[in-house]
Structures are given as C-alpha cells and as structure tokens.
Amino acid sequence: ATPTALLVGTGRGAQLGILIKGPEALESTHGIDTVILDKTGTVTSGTMTLKDVFPAAGEEREEVLRLAGALESASEHPVARAVARAANSTAEVEDFANVEGLGVQGVVDGHAVLVGRPRLLADWSQHLPSELEEELERARARGETAVAVGWDGKARAVLTVADAIKPTSADAVAALRALGLRPILLTGDNETVARTVAEAVGIEDVVADVLPADKVEVVKRLQSEGRTVAMIGDGVNDAAALAQADLGMAMGTGTDVAIEASDLTLVRGDLRVAADAIRLSRRTLSVIR
Ligand code: ADP
Ligand code: MG
Secondary structure, eight states: OOHHHHHHHHHHHHHHTEEESSGGGGGGGTTOOEEEEEIIIIIEEEEEEEEEEEEOTTOOHHHHHHHHHHHHTTOOSHHHHHHHHHHOOOOOEEEEEEETTTEEEEEETTEEEEEEOHHHHHTTTOOOOHHHHHHHHHHHHTTOEEEEEEETTEEEEEEEEEEEEOTTHHHHHHHHHHTTOEEEEEOSSOHHHHHHHHHHHTOOEEEOSOOGGGHHHHHHHHHHTTOOEEEEEOSGGGHHHHHHSSEEEEETTSOHHHHHHOSEEETTOOTHHHHHHHHHHHHHHHHHO
16 A cells, blocks of 8 residues: 555545544445444434423323423433423432433432333333323334333323434435445434434435444444445444444544544534545545555
8 A cells, every 4th residue: 555645535535524543544445335324413413302292191291391301401312402401400310320222210309210212111110101102103103202201110201302314314325325335224213213214314224222332233243244334423322333343434523432433534524425435535545556
C-alpha cells in the first residue's frame, strides 16, 4: 500500500465530512458486502416525543406521568428524555436503577415504579390488561415505541413515543444498495416498530429485540457466515458492534463511546455520507492496488 494514496483519501474524506481515524481505516472497507444500520439515532432522528398516555381502567393520566416522568428524569435514554420532558415531574426518586436494554426502576414518592419494555414488568409479574396490550400493538404498527408503566406490583399504563425517520435515510439506503451492499436494520426495539421503519426506508432485513450486549453477536454471526460487515451506529450500546465490524462508522451526532469505537465518523450525522465513505475507500484502494 502506498501511504500517499491513503493520505490523499483521508484528505478527501475530510472534505466530504468523513473523519477517518487513521490511514489504515480505509483499507478495512475492502470487500464490504453487508451494512448494518442501528435504528434509533442513526436511521431515525433519535429525538423522541411523547405521543399518547393510555392509563388502565381506574388510573389517572396525571399520576402516571408524575411517577414515570420523575423516574425517567434519571435516565439518558431517548425514550426517557421524551417522557421526562413531557411530564416535567418534580417527584423525588430513590434507588434508581437502569436495567440495560429493558428500562428503569426506582422508588418515586414512596412507590416502587417500573418503566420499560413489557418484558421488564413481566419479570415482576406485572402484566398489562388486554385493552392496553391492544393499544401497545396499535402504536407499534404505527412505528411508535411503546413502553409499559407499573408501580406497587401492578401494570398501570402504556406510553407511546415517536421518533421521526431522518428525511435523508431512504436516499442513504438506496445509495448503499447501489454500491451492492445488503442493508440490515438492527435495534433493541420491538420487531413491529422495526419493520415499519425498515419498510419506510427500503430495508427488508430486520434484526429486532436485540439486547445491547447482543448487538456485537449479530455482527460476529454475519462474519462467521463469510460476510464482510460495515456497521453504522451512534449509541453506547452500539460501541462493541462498531468495534467488531470490519468497518465501524459512527454518527458525528452520536456518543463519544461510539465515535471512539469506530474507524470513521460521519461528521454531520448524515447517513448519505456512509455511501460516500465506502465509495471513497474503494477508489483510494484501487489507486493503491
Ligand atoms: P435501541 O437499539 O433502539 O437504541 P435500547 O437497547 O436502548 O434500544 O432499548 C431497547 C428498548 O428498551 C427500548 O425500545 C425501550 O422499549 C426500552 N427501554 C430502554 N431504556 C428505557 C427507558 N429508560 N425507559 C423506557 N424504556 C426503555
Ligand atoms: Mg442508536
């Protein structure tokens, strides 16, 4: 490899809005045939807003928001931010704990509160009444993320949050396809939500309901099947997968942890630049070879 060609590629990358960790980073793109896209914050804006509150029979919307909002104020998760912002609750939180990839738990104003995936509540034998299950499924079919709220031993509400798909995501997916890459949407979110988002941007393959620790396993599995994998992500929970991928690309708008784990950073967080990055590296490498 002639270092000069790689350095020229690196300089051109900077002009395109691609920050390349080292000249060698470009070499790793050779033979990439699969690109994994994280959903939240990568294909979607990652800024969620609260849409609906569905209290169970006998429950008050205000109380649901007061308790869930206070608990979520202690979390940085996009779902938590949306709930906390809408609720604006000042209730006191004790014994807060984040349950990785599932939700949050804590004591709010003396009540033991859970907010998160229905699975988290089910672990505490808190099951949603059937009418709330139905609201949850309807929200997911609309592409919204739905979480359950329970306290003092009982599931009491469903909250739904919406996250806009970035206007450039569909073009970005088309550009990646035009380079001969197979796109896969990867998320910790529910399968129905993931399918709705995937369909809107032109992705057929979805891997959903993946716990943060298991995202890296998805990359390893594809590699063991003989694929050469690029991964694009933004979150703390994407870092291990970004590092494991043959080419890790972080959104410049993402977390420091994701950026550190990656070979490249898409400075402006524009997903279309991912295709530019792969095109640039192919061109740079063809000069070298
Ligand atoms: P993603 O891959 O979409 O970033 P995560 O692995 O961070 O997803 O979370 C998976 C799911 O767990 C979320 O879609 C949400 O349903 C639930 N969850 C995680 N953290 C929280 C939280 N603080 N409050 C409510 N729900 C949460
Ligand atoms: Mg993300």
